[in-house]
Amino acid sequence: MKIIATIEARMTSSRLPGKVLLNAAGKPMLEHLVNRLRAVPSLDKIVLATTINETDDVLEKFAKSKGISCYRGSENDVMTRVIGAAESVDAEVVVEITGDCPIIDPQIVEQTIRIFITNQADYVSNSHIRSYPDGMDTQVFLLETLKRSASITKDALDHEHVTLHIRNHPELFSKINLVAPHEIDWPELGLTLDEPKDYELLKNIIEYFEPINPLFSCLDVVNLLKKRPDWVAINKEVTRKGDT
Known part of the structure; x- marks a missing residue:
């Protein structure tokens, strides 16, 4: 089966506009994400699923410069946009990733894909019931399943x-639903890029690891942050969408 990753991204985030192109260690956040997805063995292709808005022309240029596919669709109907992105590269299996997960762990993505391939479930994820840090979110399903839902x-x-x-x-x-192993079970930890405080933390993490291990794992991050409570405190008060 042809397995592709879709990255949902746009420049008009209400809380942190242009967040996916913010710089860390000399590269845009989106480039860090693309590099990590390229390290996932089971992935055949990566498609940037952005919008038809003029503000997202820069994201199409980014995709071309990095040699990944780009599909442009509706800003609000993201389901239809993801379907269009998957269809544009003849995908059978979709690995849905959002652009606000720049330090997603390639090993976690690969594990989620393998669980999907070896089971009969319609949908496999590690975020429906949260145990992994926020920012490791991976969802896998057949394109036909998403089309049936739509x-x-x-x-x-x-x-x-x-x-x-x-x-x-x-x-x-x-x-x-994948449950995090004990050593990285930290659902309250925010490693997603929503607000300026998140950018501050993620930039710190990326620039700490970049010279020694650019493809650092979730476990690497957890072990680092257990020693740096001052870093954990940076974005601890950020309210996530969907939080009660």
Whole structure:
């Protein structure tokens, strides 16, 4: 099966505009993410799924400069955008990644893909029930499964959040959720790029590891941050979308 990763990204983030191109260790955050996905053995291709807005022309140029595919679609109907991105490269299996996960662990992505391939579930993820640090989020499903979901629901929220309908309807779609091993079980840790404080922390982490190990793992980060509570405190008060 042809397995592709879609990266959802746009420049008009309400909380941190242009966040995916912010610099760390001489590279945009999005480039760090692309490099990490290139280290995932099972992936055949990477597609940047951005919008048709003029503000995202720069992301299309980025994709071309890095030799990855680019698909442009609706800003709000992200489900349809992901479907279009996957169809544009004849994907069968979709590995959905968001652009705000610049230090995602390639080993975790690979493990999620392998769990999907070796089981009969419609949907496999490590974020539906959170145990991994926020920012390691990986979702894997057949393109046909997402298209079936899209054909059933017309709800705007479902189409904005891509797999929300799949996750909310266990009677229609079977699911497997990966649980983090004890050594990296830290669901409260924010390693996602939402706000300026997140950028400060992620930049610190990337620039610490870049000279010694650019493809540092989630475990590497956890071990580092256990020794640096001052870094953990940087974005501890950031409220995530969906938090209650």
